[in-house]
Amino acid sequence: MLKRVERQVLKDENDICVLAKDAKFPSPFESRLEFSCSARGPWNIAHTGMLIPEAHEVFVCAQSCLRGVVLTAAEMNAIDRFSNIIVRENNILEGDTEDLIIQSIGEILSKLSYTPKAILLYTSCIHHFIGCDLKLVYKKLREKYPDIEFTDCYMNPIMRKSGLTPDQIMRRQLYSLIDKCDTDYNSVNIIGNNYKTDDDSELVKIIKENKFTLREVPRTKDYREYKDMGRAFLNIIYNPAALEAGRYLKDKLDQRYLYLSLSYDFDEIKKNLYKLCEALNIDKIDFKENETNAEKALKNAKEIIKDTPISIDYTFTIRPLSFAKLLLKYNFNVVSIYADSFINEEEEDFKYIKENYPNIKIYATVHVKMRFVKRHTDKKILALGQKAAYFTGSNNFVNIVEGGGMYGFSSIEKLSNLMVDAFLNEKDMKKLIQFKGLGCENYETNRK
Numbered sequence: 001m002l003k004r005v006e007r008q009v010l011k012d013e014n015d016i017c018v019l020a021k022d023a024k025f026p027s028p029f030e031s032r033l034e035f036s037c038s039a040r041g042p043w044n045i046a047h048t049g050m051l052i053p054e055a056h057e058v059f060v061c062a063q064s065c066l067r068g069v070v071l072t073a074a075e076m077n078a079i080d081r082f083s084n085i086i087v088r089e090n091n092i093l094e095g096d097t098e099d100l101i102i103q104s105i106g107e108i109l110s111k112l113s114y115t116p117k118a119i120l121l122y123t124s125c126i127h128h129f130i131g132c133d134l135k136l137v138y139k140k141l142r143e144k145y146p147d148i149e150f151t152d153c154y155m156n157p158i159m160r161k162s163g164l165t166p167d168q169i170m171r172r173q174l175y176s177l178i179d180k181c182d183t184d185y186n187s188v189n190i191i192g193n194n195y196k197t198d199d200d201s202e203l204v205k206i207i208k209e210n211k212f213t214l215r216e217v218p219r220t221k222d223y224r225e226y227k228d229m230g231r232a233f234l235n236i237i238y239n240p241a242a243l244e245a246g247r248y249l250k251d252k253l254d255q256r257y258l259y260l261s262l263s264y265d266f267d268e269i270k271k272n273l274y275k276l277c278e279a280l281n282i283d284k285i286d287f288k289e290n291e292t293n294a295e296k297a298l299k300n301a302k303e304i305i306k307d308t309p310i311s312i313d314y315t316f317t318i319r320p321l322s323f324a325k326l327l328l329k330y331n332f333n334v335v336s337i338y339a340d341s342f343i344n345e346e347e348e349d350f351k352y353i354k355e356n357y358p359n360i361k362i363y364a365t366v367h368v369k370m371r372f373v374k375r376h377t378d379k380k381i382l383a384l385g386q387k388a389a390y391f392t393g394s395n396n397f398v399n400i401v402e403g404g405g406m407y408g409f410s411s412i413e414k415l416s417n418l419m420v421d422a423f424l425n426e427k428d429m430k431k432l433i434q435f436k437g438l439g440c441e442n443y444e445t446n447r448k
Contacts, residue, residue, distance in 0.1 A: 019361060053221065198407060
């Protein structure tokens with residue numbers, strides 16, 4: 001007899017919620033069976049690889065694993081830059097996975113309407129389980145197709161909890177095709193981001209206004225521009241997930257890297273920008289006007305938003321605690337933070353919130369019980385980020401991921417204005433958050 005399964009409603013918040021005063025850093029929650037909510041805005045490894053212009057992605061894995069990445073390519077209108085090779089049971093039993101990859105690449109190339117400058121070859125868990133000789137595969141491919149560059153990428157979820165994460169590896173491999181060039185001491189790169197850094201940011205303005213050439217993968221128009229990133233004497237990083245990429249390029253190309261962690265603390269922003277000035281050997285700049293504009297925008301937002309409850313999640317920005325601390329200092333009513341863990345740079349922000357705002361709720365996002373939380377509210381909630389919007393059921397939300405490419409005082413000014421807009425104008429939350437890789441579909445258009 002069939003039994004109708006009703007959606008459960010969570011009766012208590014044990015395991016999924018902890019008050020700031022009781023939370024532990026950096027992981028407030030135990031790692032268990034996980035739930036993935038419908039907020040699809042954050043990028044995955046397939047989105048990131050597509051940033052390399054004139055490159056083609058090939059995923060090699062079992063058919064059941066391909067659905068997500070195929071949909072990724074289709075949704076971002078890049079299916080012509082994507083191919084897949086299916087690993088079947090007979091390939092495992094017969095031990096021909098190396099030949100499968102090599103022969104299939106030949107078939108793919110024969111059917112493409114263009115010859116890619118590079119192929120990003122994503123192998124999967126199965127190749128590591130069975131000891132596939134990937135070094136041999138790449139050696140043969142490079143011998144057979146000398147006019148195409150090949151690099152190794154990995155769709156390997158078994159690596160999520162140990163060593164480098166797939167996201168860190170992908171941000172490193174994004175630069176694996178760059179070769180050493182004659183160093184240009186008037187050339188710098190910003191590395192490790194899915195979004196190009198905002199032209200209005202103090203970071204970019206300092207570089208450009210002092211006549212330095214700035215390169216960044218999301219800015220590149222063609223493969224030659226991408227390769228020219230090898231000319232830079234300095235790589236700038238503000239996303240901690242890209243630190244491994246900085247170390248990799250230092251070892252490979254002898255490029256120095258400068259880590260200027262994304263922050264929303266006025267003093268930390270100035271400290272980072274002064275570090276940049278020193279690295280570029282230019283005089284320190286007075287940021288008083290920038291600071292004033294950011295503060296004015298915050299105060300204006302507070303006047304409009306008033307005491308409306310605010311929820312923020314980790315997909316909104318790399319540093320959700322830093323932004324929460326900023327809002328709290330300006331008397332915004334931050335009531336909840338959705339994050340499963342925090343990066344090391346957030347420790348001081350965590351302590352500040354724990355000591356001064358002990359009753360702020362910290363929620364898990366991947367705990368299985370989050371599937372049953374009440375996703376509806378009768379009162380207005382301003383959500384910062386897609387997951388905060390999903391779990392609160394709010395249509396008043398700021399729809400950005402990974403900080404949206406904003407940095408510095410200008411980011412505070414712009415985010416304040418986005419908060420006002422989200423407060424005054426509802427969005428169709430259920431429709432918007434289901435699109436994968438927020439903004440990625442625009443990159444090819446922007447490059448033309």
